[in-house]
Amino acid sequence: xxxxxxxxxxxxxxxxxxxRLFSFxxxxxxxRWLGPTDLGLFNLVTTTVQTGETLxxxxxxxxxxxxxxxxxxxxxREDGVRLAHSFAQICSAVTLLLCVALGTWLWFGQALFxxxxxxxxxxxxxxxxxxxxGCEGISASAWEVLLVSQQTxxxxxxxxxxxxxxxxxxxxxxxxxxxxxxxGGWCFVAVLQCAWLxxxxxxxxxxxxxxxxxxxxxxxxxxxxxxxxxSNLLSSLIFYPLLxxxxxxxxxxxxxxxxxxQIFQQLFAFLxxxxxxxxxxxxxxxxxxxxxxxxxxxxxxxxxxxxLQVLIVYCLFDHWLxxxxxxxxxxxxxxxxxxxxxxxxxxxLAQLTVQPLLAQGKTRLYGLWQNGSALLAAxxxxxxxxxxxLAAYLLVRLxxxxxxxxxxxxxxxxxxxxxxxxxxxxxxxxxxxxxxLAQVFSLASLSWSLPLGLFGTAMLxxxxxxxxxxxxxxxxxxxx
Numbered sequence: 001x002x003x004x005x006x007x008x009x010x011x012x013x014x015x016x017x018x019x020r021l022f023s024f025x026x027x028x029x030x031x032r033w034l035g036p037t038d039l040g041l042f043n044l045v046t047t048t049v050q051t052g053e054t055l056x057x058x059x060x061x062x063x064x065x066x067x068x069x070x071x072x073x074x075x076x077r078e079d080g081v082r083l084a085h086s087f088a089q090i091c092s093a094v095t096l097l098l099c100v101a102l103g104t105w106l107w108f109g110q111a112l113f114x115x116x117x118x119x120x121x122x123x124x125x126x127x128x129x130x131x132x133x134g135c136e137g138i139s140a141s142a143w144e145v146l147l148v149s150q151q152t153x154x155x156x157x158x159x160x161x162x163x164x165x166x167x168x169x170x171x172x173x174x175x176x177x178x179x180x181x182x183x184g185g186w187c188f189v190a191v192l193q194c195a196w197l198x199x200x201x202x203x204x205x206x207x208x209x210x211x212x213x214x215x216x217x218x219x220x221x222x223x224x225x226x227x228x229x230x231s232n233l234l235s236s237l238i239f240y241p242l243l244x245x246x247x248x249x250x251x252x253x254x255x256x257x258x259x260x261x262q263i264f265q266q267l268f269a270f271l272x273x274x275x276x277x278x279x280x281x282x283x284x285x286x287x288x289x290x291x292x293x294x295x296x297x298x299x300x301x302x303x304x305x306x307x308l309q310v311l312i313v314y315c316l317f318d319h320w321l322x323x324x325x326x327x328x329x330x331x332x333x334x335x336x337x338x339x340x341x342x343x344x345x346x347x348x349l350a351q352l353t354v355q356p357l358l359a360q361g362k363t364r365l366y367g368l369w370q371n372g373s374a375l376l377a378a379x380x381x382x383x384x385x386x387x388x389x390l391a392a393y394l395l396v397r398l399x400x401x402x403x404x405x406x407x408x409x410x411x412x413x414x415x416x417x418x419x420x421x422x423x424x425x426x427x428x429x430x431x432x433x434x435x436x437l438a439q440v441f442s443l444a445s446l447s448w449s450l451p452l453g454l455f456g457t458a459m460l461x462x463x464x465x466x467x468x469x470x471x472x473x474x475x476x477x478x479x480x
Contacts, residue, residue: 022164027263029171030182031256031326038179040252042170043259044112045125045183047243049132051236052102056094056137060087060221061144062358084148085206086217088141092207095137099130106130112244114252121180128183135190138207142197145205154200162193234371235400238378242385242393250389257333258390260326261340268310268344292356293415300352304425307345311432314341338436339394345429346401353408369407373400391440 031039064087106112106126113122146155166189173181197205247255314321315338322330322337357365377400384392413419 023167024263024267026164026167026171028325030167030174031260031263031330033171033174034179034182034256036253036256036329037251038174038256039259040247040255040257041113041179042174042182043255043262044243044247044252045129045132046186047240048102048112048129049136051240052095052098052133053136053140055233055236056091056098057140057144058090058094058222059224060090060218061140063221063224064144064148066224066358080148081204082214082217083221084141084145084204085209086214086221087144088138088205088207089210089214090218090221091141092138093210095134096210098137099134102133103130124180125183128180128187131187132183132190135187135194139190139194139197141207142201142205145201162189165189166193234374238374238381239397239400242378242381242396245381245385246390246393249386253332254390257330257336258340258393260322260330260333261337264314264337265340265344268307268341290415293412294417296352296356296412297416297418300349301421301425303352304345304349304422304429307348308425308429308432311341311345314338315432335436335440336390336394339398339440342433342436343394343398343401346398346405350401350405350408353405353412356412357408365407365411369404373403376400376403395437395440 030042034042064083103126106122106129112129113125117125143155143158166186169185169189170182171185173183173185175181177184194207198207243255243258246258318334318337319331322333326333354366377396380399381392381396384396413422416422
């Protein structure tokens with residue numbers, strides 16, 4: 001790992017580590033104080049906000065990193081400043097349009113909040129949602145500017161401070177005012193975050209300057225980022241309605257169980273989430289695809305090893321852990337959480353293996369696999385979810401992640417120095433997947449988790465001992 005990559009990763013890792021730890025504690029309080037049904041409603045609102053925060057980028061975040069990410073001084077040049085302003089303009093304009101569409105849908109559709117809720121309360125929740133949606137949407141461009149200028153110490157505050165703070169304020173609000181207090185607490189931190197970003201970035205971030213439009217710069221960003229936007233748009237248009245269908249068909253409590261899985265999923269994806277942004281910037285320095293793959297190889301193998309072992313250990317103790325942390329009311333979240341963690345493992349592998357392809361600008365291949373798997377997931381989801389509910393939703397998401405992993409891996413694995421070291425990891429991942437699927441379909445009991453976990457741990461230590469030793473040495477020397 002290069003010194004620049006190590007420094008950037010340490011900034012993001014320290015912020016994300018502390019942030020996810022505090023976020024986990026706040027989520028525990030939030031879950032206990034709201035209960036499964038209200039937690040499910042809160043999850044629907046925050047999913048709406050997060051979906052919008054992804055869509056407003058229009059794929060221009062990837063284009064901005066591609067154009068400026070190789071030079072930390074790029075945002076001090078005239079062309080870099082112009083691209084940063086254009087990206088902020090894109091995010092703000094799309095956020096405004098989506099807020100209008102969301103407000104119209106909330107006013108006429110009543111599809112998000114239950115009809116049994118009083119009109120005045122639905123109105124308050126709608127206002128909170130629109131403010132959260134707007135603040136998170138326009139601030140998306142500011143965080144990308146910090147990334148491309150390689151100000152990782154400030155970028156780390158996103159996960160290290162603002163993420164846990166909004167959950168903490170939501171938990172405090174939930175204790176006194178239930179869902180209304182939770183949304184109000186989140187809303188307060190979203191506004192505070194925008195004010196802080198403006199104070200730090202100054203004229204480099206101009207979210208309210210919508211005129212005159214920077215057409216040439218916007219065209220440059222959107223042309224390269226279009227495959228990303230198409231994939232994210234298609235995914236959101238598919239999975240967000242499918243989640244609403246789960247809520248309508250199976251009840252908000254099912255969405256609450258999903259939230260429990262997502263809490264563990266955020267902890268599980270800690271390593272890849274912190275490594276991927278700085279890894280992409282470092283891969284852009286390598287000129288050849290082979291060199292980029294070989295630079296990726298060791299982080300990929302070590303992260304796969306760590307996440308697979310964490311998944312195995314979690315399956316050994318999850319029944320006790322869920323009851324201890326969340327109480328008896330969330331025991332039904334056992335299998336959903338296991339499936340979400342398996343999905344998170346595959347998603348992390350996809351995020352890592354696609355980085356050399358993105359660094360080479362091969363966005364068409366990315367779009368092909370992402371969009372193809374999304375369309376297949378949509379078809380299966382609309383057929384299956386009305387009958388199987390949350391289980392079908394989770395299995396469809398698993399399929400949506402699995403296909404891109406296979407597609408991205410083929411061109412990457414051909415250039416690995418030691419592809420045989422990936423084979424035990426792949427076999428054990430496949431075995432765990434089959435056992436979890438058998439448990440979902442009631443073909444295997446939950447008691448299978450103990451022998452599978454012990455066997456998997458022994459196999460990992462035996463077959464991957466060189467990687468385990470390498471990881472221990474890197475951690476002891478502070479080089480990872």
